[in-house]
Amino acid sequence: MAKKKKTNNTKAKSRFSAPKFLSDERTKFLFGIALSLFTIYIGLAFVSFFFTGGADQSKLDIKWLELITDSKVRVENWTGKTGAYISNLVINKGFGIASFSFLYLLVVLSLRIWGVKIQSLRKTIINTLLFCIWFSVFMSFTFVQSTSHSFLFLGGIHGYFISEWLVSLIGNVGTLFLIVLSFLTFITFAFQNSISFFKKIFSSKSKTDHKESQDFSKSDEDETESLTSSIHSLNDEQEDKEGEDDDELIINSEIFPEEEIILQQEVNDPKTAGEDLELKIESVSKQEETVSIQRRPMEDFDPTLDLSNYKYPPIELLEAHHASNSSVSKEELESNKDKIVETLRHYKIEITQIKATIGPTITLYEIVPAPGVRISKIKNLEDDIALSLSALGIRIIAPIPGKGTIGIEVPNRTPEIVSMKNIISSKKFQESTHALPVALGKTISNETYTLDLTKMPHLLVAGATGQGKSVGLNAIITSLLYKMHPSQLKFVLIDPKKVELSIYSTIEKHFLAKLPGEEEPIITDIHKVIATLNSLCIEMDSRYDLLKKAHARNIKEYNTKFVKRNLNPENGHRYLPYIVVIIDEFADLIMTAGKEVETPIARIAQLARAIGIHMIIATQRPSTNIITGVIKANFPARIAFKVASMIDSRTILDSPGANQLIGRGDMLISLTSELVRVQCAFVDTPEVEAVTEFIQKQQSYPTAMFLPEYVGESSENSAMDIDLQKRDALFEDAARLVVSSQQGSTSGIQRRFSIGYNRAGRIVDQLEAAGIVGPFEGSKARQVLIQDEYSLEKLLSNV
Ligand SMILES: Nc1ncnc2c1ncn2[C@@H]1O[C@H](COP(=O)(O)OP(=O)(O)OP(=O)(O)O)[C@@H](O)[C@H]1O
Numbered sequence: 001m002a003k004k005k006k007t008n009n010t011k012a013k014s015r016f017s018a019p020k021f022l023s024d025e026r027t028k029f030l031f032g033i034a035l036s037l038f039t040i041y042i043g044l045a046f047v048s049f050f051f052t053g054g055a056d057q058s059k060l061d062i063k064w065l066e067l068i069t070d071s072k073v074r075v076e077n078w079t080g081k082t083g084a085y086i087s088n089l090v091i092n093k094g095f096g097i098a099s100f101s102f103l104y105l106l107v108v109l110s111l112r113i114w115g116v117k118i119q120s121l122r123k124t125i126i127n128t129l130l131f132c133i134w135f136s137v138f139m140s141f142t143f144v145q146s147t148s149h150s151f152l153f154l155g156g157i158h159g160y161f162i163s164e165w166l167v168s169l170i171g172n173v174g175t176l177f178l179i180v181l182s183f184l185t186f187i188t189f190a191f192q193n194s195i196s197f198f199k200k201i202f203s204s205k206s207k208t209d210h211k212e213s214q215d216f217s218k219s220d221e222d223e224t225e226s227l228t229s230s231i232h233s234l235n236d237e238q239e240d241k242e243g244e245d246d247d248e249l250i251i252n253s254e255i256f257p258e259e260e261i262i263l264q265q266e267v268n269d270p271k272t273a274g275e276d277l278e279l280k281i282e283s284v285s286k287q288e289e290t291v292s293i294q295r296r297p298m299e300d301f302d303p304t305l306d307l308s309n310y311k312y313p314p315i316e317l318l319e320a321h322h323a324s325n326s327s328v329s330k331e332e333l334e335s336n337k338d339k340i341v342e343t344l345r346h347y348k349i350e351i352t353q354i355k356a357t358i359g360p361t362i363t364l365y366e367i368v369p370a371p372g373v374r375i376s377k378i379k380n381l382e383d384d385i386a387l388s389l390s391a392l393g394i395r396i397i398a399p400i401p402g403k404g405t406i407g408i409e410v411p412n413r414t415p416e417i418v419s420m421k422n423i424i425s426s427k428k429f430q431e432s433t434h435a436l437p438v439a440l441g442k443t444i445s446n447e448t449y450t451l452d453l454t455k456m457p458h459l460l461v462a463g464a465t466g467q468g469k470s471v472g473l474n475a476i477i478t479s480l481l482y483k484m485h486p487s488q489l490k491f492v493l494i495d496p497k498k499v500e501l502s503i504y505s506t507i508e509k510h511f512l513a514k515l516p517g518e519e520e521p522i523i524t525d526i527h528k529v530i531a532t533l534n535s536l537c538i539e540m541d542s543r544y545d546l547l548k549k550a551h552a553r554n555i556k557e558y559n560t561k562f563v564k565r566n567l568n569p570e571n572g573h574r575y576l577p578y579i580v581v582i583i584d585e586f587a588d589l590i591m592t593a594g595k596e597v598e599t600p601i602a603r604i605a606q607l608a609r610a611i612g613i614h615m616i617i618a619t620q621r622p623s624t625n626i627i628t629g630v631i632k633a634n635f636p637a638r639i640a641f642k643v644a645s646m647i648d649s650r651t652i653l654d655s656p657g658a659n660q661l662i663g664r665g666d667m668l669i670s671l672t673s674e675l676v677r678v679q680c681a682f683v684d685t686p687e688v689e690a691v692t693e694f695i696q697k698q699q700s701y702p703t704a705m706f707l708p709e710y711v712g713e714s715s716e717n718s719a720m721d722i723d724l725q726k727r728d729a730l731f732e733d734a735a736r737l738v739v740s741s742q743q744g745s746t747s748g749i750q751r752r753f754s755i756g757y758n759r760a761g762r763i764v765d766q767l768e769a770a771g772i773v774g775p776f777e778g779s780k781a782r783q784v785l786i787q788d789e790y791s792l793e794k795l796l797s798n799v
Helices: 002-016 025-061 064-069 080-113 121-143 156-190 194-210 216-253 258-268 303-307 330-346 375-379 382-389 420-424 469-483 502-511 526-549 555-563 586-593 595-611 629-634 646-653 685-696 731-741 746-753 757-769 789-798
Strands: 279-282 351-358 362-369 395-397 406-411 437-443 448-452 459-462 489-494 578-583 613-619 637-640 666-670 675-680
Touching: 025 080, 064 080, 080 121, 080 156, 121 156, 279 330, 303 555, 330 351, 330 362, 330 382, 330 406, 382 395, 420 437, 420 469, 437 469, 437 666, 459 469, 459 646, 469 502, 469 578, 469 613, 469 675, 469 685, 489 502, 489 526, 502 685, 526 555, 526 578, 526 586, 526 595, 526 613, 586 595, 586 613, 595 613, 595 629, 637 646, 731 746, 731 757, 731 789, 746 757
Parallel strands: 279 351, 459 613, 459 637, 489 578, 578 613
Antiparallel strands: 351 362, 362 406, 395 406, 437 448, 437 675, 637 666, 666 675
């Protein structure tokens, strides 16, 4: 099977790839030069033909062979006999002055060889040829009389014959109509939105006919301008699609990397069972391919333009952490294998095959039990095997999903540190096309493990204290800092412990978002946390409104439209950066504020996926009163570091396993139902500081990104302070709205009366003071205390 794939793959490659010498840089270079010179030569020949064609004509009437062999024959054309001959052939005997379009084709071709892609080649060739044919007929038909005494056929012989034939067939009027029709057909197919262009021309024309508009000429101009730009943008879109196709081809060819195929082959190799089992050691390349950091190409409208000189942090800021790395010795592997086999035999379990895959901190022994052995029997021997190996953190996976083997994970005696440097520079991370790429560490087979945060779409991180949670969060933030531009990503950092995330306060103006008027970029105070989370809910609502207005289904579509300049900033549209909310000690928040934080978090978690707000919440207390059902339901992606008990593991992952981890960054990741064991990349505080310092030194935005203002509807800001004598002008109308709809939400009033959030908030406070709505209840709408309009009117007359 694997072989088949491989041959198919190579076949596909050979079918699609050009001969090797053609892709050679030197061949391309020389070919490019040759074609450019040839283009100039032909250009000169054509131009010269206009001046010298008459004089040369008689000399060109001899046979071609004679012309080139007889050196006595001299011509006036600046490019000699060849140029004169080609010009005469292409212009006079061919397409007339329309032949100049061939020069355009040659220029496009030369540029393509030099690597400059201005248009799709196929489209250019087809359009140019069609235009050339049409134009030559048009020129012949239009100027047939005026050039009858000249040596030059403006439409060439081709145009002359076709137009003569058409005139004889359908007459002058018919030919004229046909020429106009064919021109419109050409335009319609060459430019996709030309129909709407024409429609707009006609509609604007009819409008102006009816309306005696004074600035007639101005509006017309505008119209044309916008249409031209829409034609451009459409062309660009098409180009992009074609570009995407190219990309897809490359990606497809990378779907089955060779290493993987070889690996599969090994697994499928039939292996004879024997008394003395031979240990097969899976050789997984320790050093994954690394690449120098490459940046994504810029798009039409460049959201990064404000900080166009921004430099991404260089990889040298991170450390390699090589010092303590050592590999697992053959003796260690053999001895572990013997102990596993011995323990299993002790319980009368025979195995037919055993294979070891060495990971950075653990080694996976895969065994194939003899027929008839019950898998649950092996699963129950976890403790016995751990005892015989005298190792902590043995985990048995029975069976390994999709492999048909049983896995026994045994910690290595000397674990290796997986450095962030290695992970960031890995090809997999550098070439990842994820919208929010996160590099977490290495899997058991030494592969870099990356995630797309937008797909999660929220992440729950839990683990006992000291097991690597903070390092894990730093790894996530660092990998995002290495891949994203400040205009594309903002963090909201919430850290009740006050110390863990403070390291990032220096990049406030580049990468952080906070409430307006806040001093501290990292949110530590519980009241501010509540305000920030509610403010994020407002931001979420306003983003949804923008998406609705733009007819976009998600932030990606919206931003693409914005980048293509299809959305007008004057209508409130703006480039939407992704917002990643990181809460370091979630348990603290739930303990102190309970529902007040749980509700907005759940709301964001449920709805924010499409509009680019993603949450990562971390906790060291994985108990059910912290990770509640609501939270669990909304955080399908979870990471568990080592926890104390199986119950904790179940709370986080819905299955045991996290209690058997070895700590120091050893983690289990649950995305779907499957668990993946990954060694988290290690990034030390000085490394993070170096990265943030590098960013901080660069030009920044004037402030952090401001989240929408949230009116502190906190209970302390009580209704008692409100003076009802200074009621808002909309107070009574708002009261009627609230009572008739029986909904006391600030945003409802804001929308209904098209007023700002602050004013709507003040009105709601006044309504509360007047006893029309109840007190603030988190992000839920307030209770309406007046049931009918009659009671309301009575109350209003007394206020
Ligand atoms: N990926 C890793 N590789 C190697 N060592 C690690 C890794 N992650 C953590 N460690 C070690 O474990 C120690 C504790 O890690 P960390 O501070 O991240 O734990 P924590 O779970 O955040 O603890 P707390 O909850 O108390 O903040 C680190 O100082 C480091 O020595």
